[in-house]
Amino acid sequence: MSESFLGTRVSRRSIVKGMGGVAAASALGAPLALRTRGAAAQDKVELTIWGNHPEWKDPMEEILTAFMEANPDISIQLTEIPGPDYNAKLQTAITGGQPSDILGDLEGNILVRVAAGGELPFIDLTGKVDISGLTETARTQVEVDGKVYGCPLAAYTVGLAIQNPIFEKHGLTPPSTWDELLSVCQALKDAGETPIVLGAKDWVHPYFMYIGLASSVLGPDGFAALRRGERQLTEPEVVAAAQLLLDLQPYYNAGFEATDYVTAKAIFANGRGAMMVAGTADFTGFRQVNPEADLSFIAWPGPEAGKSATTTGLELLYTVSRFSSPEKQEAATKFVAWLATKEAQQLVSDKIALPVHKEVTESDDPIRAQTVAASQGGDVAVWYDLPEVSDSVTAVQNNQGGLWTGRLTAEQFAQEMQAAVKPNPNA
Amino acid sequence: MRSPGGNSPSRAALPSALPGDSAGLHQPKRRSWERRPHLWFILPALVAYGILFIYPTIRSFYLSLFDWTGIGPIGKMVWLANFKELLHDERFRKAAWNSTKLFAVIFVLQNTVSLGLAMMLNRRSPMTHVYRAIIFLPVVMSAVATGIIWVLMLDPIIGIVNPVLRDIGLGSLQQEWQADPKWAMKTVYLVQFWQWNGMAVVLYLAGLQNVPEDLRHAALIDGAKRWQVFRDVTFPMLAPAFTIVTALSFILIFRAFDLIYVLGGSTGAPDGATLVIGVLIYGEAFGTSSFNAATRMSYAMAEGVTLFVFLAGMSGLLIRVLGRREEALQ
Incomplete structure (x- = not known):
């Protein structure tokens, strides 16, 4: 059988010959290609790293480039995964034995994994990573029972972001007490503005708002007492924080119950709202949406003057995957050790969020300077980082919607929250 | 035991099945696969189905009897x-x-x-x-x-x-x-x-x-x-x-x-x-x-x-x- 193809007679024999030729060429070429690739691999160790802030891709690349320039034998490939999907992807990858070489675990998770026992997905870096320069909060998240497992990328402080042009336009000043917050919201609403942008769909904003407002009532000492079981979230002055969430309901954006975190950020960054729950990390995202955004940061207003508060947490805790080859583990360890240095944390401070190194106190970014100033008032750890109050996340997630639909009163909501507290007298 | 052929001679009576004739002993197995050639075609899909669906399903049943968060070793068995x-x-x-x-x-x-x-x-x-x-x-x-x-x-x-x-x-x-x-x-x-x-x-x-x-x-x-x-x-x-x-x-x-x-x-x-x-x-x-x-x-x-x-x-x-x-x- 033969067919005409573009005017040429093609026989079955010639097709078979051609295929044989291609196969032979592949057989000859493959080892050559492999050898070339092998030579390249000998030059550089290629590592992978995952992040959970797609909006940080560019600044993260800059930080990684700085490391790679100092370590030309190492190449790092960054993949950013949306925050809500990150844990599912990480857990699946760990179960399958294929997480990134530089394994970014969620804050609190190193403690959870070590407490759970069994084989850890990351290796022991004791003696290889110097964490003596890290802040106390950072160290307690990566050092367990005297063993060091990694270094946090950065820290973040949560408070309120302010759209300066809107406040200036209406001659208002950012609030520092709850009464001022309510009156500013009313003035903004009367002027046709959306006073507060809230993304309650994935409960993240209401949660931060609740723990921020409750922390402003409790203060650092009261929060410590709550963890020890000496104070309760059902005390009337703390219930007032939940009531404030309800009282502010007329001032949230339309459809806030179904607005997700990302959409809320876009609405605020584009100047369609005057205030929004925000952490240090969010400002990079705001600027990505609107590079012209003129913003500032304030602490949570307190029930009375001088009682403002902020909550502070940690970004991904970078460790070294136990599933990687020894060569890659060695290179990844170099990166984690570098991340804990003053030099690396200065880059983090200039480009992404708050540093976790005690000696890095300055930043090119004015928002981060404002954040540091705001956190001087009364800063507590984000509640989900601490075992006594970490279940508050699930309690809010399952119940905050009830506040908006009338299913729960502020008192009932506070009871649900208190039920999630597991007091520890030694905390 | 009757052979599948009904009236055909029994296996013991076949010359190829005489003691010491190993080829004859294996003949029925070969015949079975020969009679069902389609089995070879569905085998790859069957193996993939078993690995990707049957095993995870059975494993899920088993793991649902434990108290396990998904992190660390599997916890204690809590039955139902x-x-x-x-x-x-x-x-x-x-x-x-x-x-x-x-x-x-x-x-x-x-x-x-x-x-x-x-x-x-x-x-x-x-x-x-x-x-x-x-x-x-x-x-x-x-x-x-x-x-x-x-x-x-x-x-x-x-x-x-x-x-x-x-x-x-x-x-x-x-x-x-x-x-x-x-x-x-x-x-x-x-x-x-x-x-x-x-x-x-x-x-x-x-x-x-x-x-x-x-x-x-x-x-x-x-x-x-x-x-x-x-x-x-x-x-x-x-x-x-x-x-x-x-x-x-x-x-x-x-x-x-x-x-x-x-x-x-x-x-x-x-x-x-x-x-x-x-x-x-x-x-x-x-x-x-x-x-x-x-x-x-x-x-x-x-x-x-x-x-x-x-x-x-x-x-x-x-x-x-x-x-x-x-x-x-x-």
Whole structure:
């Protein structure tokens, strides 16, 4: 059988010959290609790293480039995964034995994994990573029972972001007490503005708002007492924080119950709202949406003057995957050790969020300077980082919607929250 | 023992099966594979199915008997405690009820709107192919992309649905579609139906094309009205398509996840109004955001196993009942 193809007679024999030729060429070429690739691999160790802030891709690349320039034998490939999907992807990858070489675990998770026992997905870096320069909060998240497992990328402080042009336009000043917050919201609403942008769909904003407002009532000492079981979230002055969430309901954006975190950020960054729950990390995202955004940061207003508060947490805790080859583990360890240095944390401070190194106190970014100033008032750890109050996340997630639909009163909501507290007298 | 050949000599009587003749002893095995060559063809798929479906399913049953978060070594065995807890879990009941309502609504819409569209498309017209393509398009679209588009369209601040309603004089119909608990699940019904309508239309269309025109014409000539022709001739002939549409939509709706996750988020916003079983299981297994690493993998598996047993049982029952209906109608 033969067919005409573009005017040429093609026989079955010639097709078979051609295929044989291609196969032979592949057989000859493959080892050559492999050898070339092998030579390249000998030059550089290629590592992978995952992040959970797609909006940080560019600044993260800059930080990684700085490391790679100092370590030309190492190449790092960054993949950013949306925050809500990150844990599912990480857990699946760990179960399958294929997480990134530089394994970014969620804050609190190193403690959870070590407490759970069994084989850890990351290796022991004791003696290889110097964490003596890290802040106390950072160290307690990566050092367990005297063993060091990694270094946090950065820290973040949560408070309120302010759209300066809107406040200036209406001659208002950012609030520092709850009464001022309510009156500013009313003035903004009367002027046709959306006073507060809230993304309650994935409960993240209401949660931060609740723990921020409750922390402003409790203060650092009261929060410590709550963890020890000496104070309760059902005390009337703390219930007032939940009531404030309800009282502010007329001032949230339309459809806030179904607005997700990302959409809320876009609405605020584009100047369609005057205030929004925000952490240090969010400002990079705001600027990505609107590079012209003129913003500032304030602490949570307190029930009375001088009682403002902020909550502070940690970004991904970078460790070294136990599933990687020894060569890659060695290179990844170099990166984690570098991340804990003053030099690396200065880059983090200039480009992404708050540093976790005690000696890095300055930043090119004015928002981060404002954040540091705001956190001087009364800063507590984000509640989900601490075992006594970490279940508050699930309690809010399952119940905050009830506040908006009338299913729960502020008192009932506070009871649900208190039920999630597991007091520890030694905390 | 008789050989398969009935009257053929027994194995012991065959010369090739004499003691010491190893080739003869192995002959029946070779014959068995030779008699069933199709086994070789299905073997790769069978192995893949076993590894990717059968083993994980059995393993899920096993792990659902433990107290395990998904992190670290598997915890202690709690036997059926997870299943007992399920029975009293308010969120599970709410999710199951929402999934049931969703199926009921989709079932009604597929057997009214989709069937009506299929009948319209069954008429010969130059534009029929275009209409079919338009109606089927949502089925081939990514559920996540579809969900994001609907979320953006329905948003009260940046969406287009409310402004369009306002501009055409229907401003009073503007709603916070996804934020109002009264409307949130209705929005899910609409979007879910919009996506799967094409599938039902195509299945009914295929069924309609198998209904002989002669029968319908004969009924009309005998004086039957159009409605009577549909009720007594066309619809009974659509019984196989009805069975497939119902069973498929039952399975698809009860395990629906992606589109509803995009619309209602990880907690079924607002206040669990759009929480369905698929979303609930995902949240329990993997946490609901990067701020909540609290997971209950074994509990999620117990939910999954319960769903599996329910779907398998109900699907079997549906197919049996509808199959009998088909036989009765034919």
